[in-house]
Amino acid sequence: xxxxxxxxxxxxxxxxxxxxxxxxxxxxxxxxxxxxxxxxxxxxxxxxxxxxxxxxxxxxxxxxxxxxxxxxxxxxxxxxxxxxxxxxxxxxxxxxxxxxxxxxxxxxxxxxxxxxxxxxxxxxxxxxxxx
Numbered sequence: 194x195x196x197x198x199x200x201x202x203x204x205x206x207x208x209x210x211x212x213x214x215x216x217x218x219x220x221x222x223x224x225x226x227x228x229x230x231x232x233x234x235x236x237x238x239x240x241x242x243x244x245x246x247x248x249x250x251x252x253x254x255x256x257x258x259x260x261x262x263x264x265x266x267x268x269x270x271x272x273x274x275x276x277x278x279x280x281x282x283x284x285x286x287x288x289x290x291x292x293x294x295x296x297x298x299x300x301x302x303x304x305x306x307x308x309x310x311x312x313x314x315x316x317x318x319x320x321x322x323x324x
Contacts, residue, residue: 196285197234205251205274205282206296209237213282215272217261229261238269242303249274 197212205211210232218225235308241324242249251272258264 197285197293199284199286200281202278204297205237205240205277205284206293206300207237207240208287208293208296209284210256211235211237211253211277211282211284213277214260214280215276219299231258231260231264232263233258233270234266240274240300240306251277 197210201209201211208294212232214230214232217228217231219228220226227281233253234257235255237251239252240249251274253270253272255264255266255268255270257266264270
């Protein structure tokens with residue numbers, strides 16, 4: 194049995210196999226109703242930072258899902274990082290953790306650039322907003 198025994202909240206990278214829990218809601222967008230929770234085990238296929246707000250987003254391939262409205266194995270889903278991390282995220286160890294460290298450093302570099310770009314854009318918007 195694979196053990197999800199490494200705490201990865203805030204530091205998930207492409208290539209990780211993760212496990213997390215998310216809330217499931219029904220009803221309308223304007224009036225959602227909490228139904229319960231769903232546990233997801235998934236392989237991280239891709240991660241990115243949105244152009245507008247630099248929100249971290251993951252593309253995941255579901256390995257196993259249980260709980261409310263479980264997701265079928267093999268389905269690719271998109272989740273915002275804040276939702277993956279919300280209730281804690283665990284991962285399994287890589288065969289070569291030094292490869293993961295390289296992926297983590299690359300991800301952090303992209304995140305730093307995204308935050309820097311956002312700050313520059315905010316500064317410029319404020320400057321031009323005064324005219």
